[in-house]
Amino acid sequence: MSKARIDARFAALKAEGRAAFVAYVMAGDPDAATAAKILAGLPAAGADLIELGFPFSDPMAEGPPIQRAAQRALKNGMTLQGTLDLARGFRAGDVTTPLILMGYMNLIVTCGIEAFARDAADAGVDGVIVVDCPPEEAGPLADALDAAQVSLIRLATPTSDDLRLKTIVRRTSGFVYYVSVAGVTGVKEADAAEVAPHVARVRAASGLPVAVGFGIKTPERAAAIARVADAVVVGSALVDEIAEAVEMNEDVTQRVLSKVSSLAKAVRSARVGQTTV
């Protein structure tokens, strides 16, 4: 049922001839109530899929923006169960937008892998990305998510050669997340011309849509990536808006959603007048 939601969304976008815009936000950033409002507003602002981070104290693959987002969320008491509550709340108001959880292994191990998979499915989560759980360690998690019909979404990276890609795409579904730069989130900038052949390679190896993320901050960059990928993920640039809005005492929800709108608009218009990929 949940895998179906991701597949249906990508099928519909393919028919429209455009890439998806994927918005990443951190659960509980800056607090649970505001995060719920942001989540609820994301689809109307133009997010085709949503990645919801669950905060971890030691996010080793994140750059400073998402590290700080996790710290804000943890400081305000966000937990994995709290993240699932947010997901459940979102799903009550939106039955079509795929929702992907993204985070680190220790919270899942602590929760219990099978319990986590069941709870995620119950909360209306469609897919899970675990940053520090490569295929070598993912067997039990993949089994549990399969049983719960939740997609395990894998990461492919600039260091993934063809042989490695075969390992990565085994037991993945929904889409593959291509990490466009070797590095942490939100630091280096992704280059569409460099990314394009890798996206094609990952698409060929997996037979799945390819989302590109890490290092996409501006509408221009998002549009450029949207011309070569099936989905464009923006995270750090959105959580930076949250940080600034909090600091300036502005309306956080409005500010994030307006950034989402401008990015989504850029992604939606990227291929106008172009033959579809």
Added chain:
Amino acid sequence: MNAPSNPSPVRPNDYSAYPDANGRFGDYGGQYVPETLMPLVHDLDAAYSAAKADEGFQAELAGFLTHYVGRPSPLYFAERLTAHYGGAKIYLKREELNHTGSHKINNCMGQILLARRMGKTRIIAETGAGQHGVATATVCARFGLPCVVYMGAVDVERQKPNVFRMNLLGAEVRPVTSGSATLKDAMNEALRDWVTNVHDTYYLIGSAAGMHPYPVMVRDFQAIIGREAREQILEAEGRLPDAVVACVGGGSNAIGLFHPFLNDAEVKIFGVEAAGEGLDTGRHAAAINGGRPGVLHGNMTYLLQDREGQIEEAHSISAGLDYPGIGPEHAWLHDVGRATYLSATDTESLEAYSLLAKLEGILPAIESAHALARLPEITKEVGKDGIVVLNLSGRGDKDVAAVAAHLGMEI
């Protein structure tokens, strides 16, 4: 892998045959790293396996350990300390006499030769007390490689002499302010650097922790401590010791001493964790005595963490033991019951530090003083005819300012 909540360990016939092909010591270890790093850790694993089997590599390493590091380190009979406790004979394995003043150089020498063999041109490392940072900066200077050392901002403050030493050796020390600004955060930053600079950079981990193959590689490079100690005690006493003792943070000096004794059933093995202000205060760094299994920095092991799985800050007077985890082989040795993990508080360690200075004329690193602090119980348990070998993993000059501060003195 589910965290093993009710370990029902099977005692193996051969303790030295681990890790398995997946880098596991029982349930512990593994490779929980971001995908970008997976090809790199696979490369490292292959390169290390090849080097390990290469006599040329081993001969080159042995040459540097003899002529540059100053091995073998002595095994010294601590006569006055023995008389003081009135129990078993105490021998100290004098790793503090190595070049740079601790056991850390054993591993750094091995890994720098491996990095050169792999054609890497830039070295990064994390450090807590600064001992591993100094050892890394030293071998980088010796081989002319640029070196960046990540160090928690809190540790930079309490280990200033070592920061200065690293700078003198040509290394760049980058203070880390994220998280709790101590060793775990320095390790996060080093991993972030590695994932960003995948083509030229070698990450020289100093502890027998992190993702496979680091725990086994660091152990192998440190196992020279135990191999020498075994030979030396046989020569001095004609028999194996009744107990071996070492302090444990990540656990590299401990596993180095323990490993060659794992299959000697008559040798008791004691690791000593840092109990900080006391295990019951919650302000400690004792992952086994006060934590439970989880995943951090690439491996499954015992961790200090809250109910949710958020990593908790470690607390110890010793920057080198101030880490919320422990190497996966120790986690396994604990579960299977081959080693016993005790703990010592800040105060007990300070007392042991002063005692060794007064009785033997040796200033121990405050890390090593944690192991010394459990000698009253261990020498008593082993008894008067017994023999205990303790790893004096580092020298204590770096700690005099911190010790003075705790004693309420100004220097």
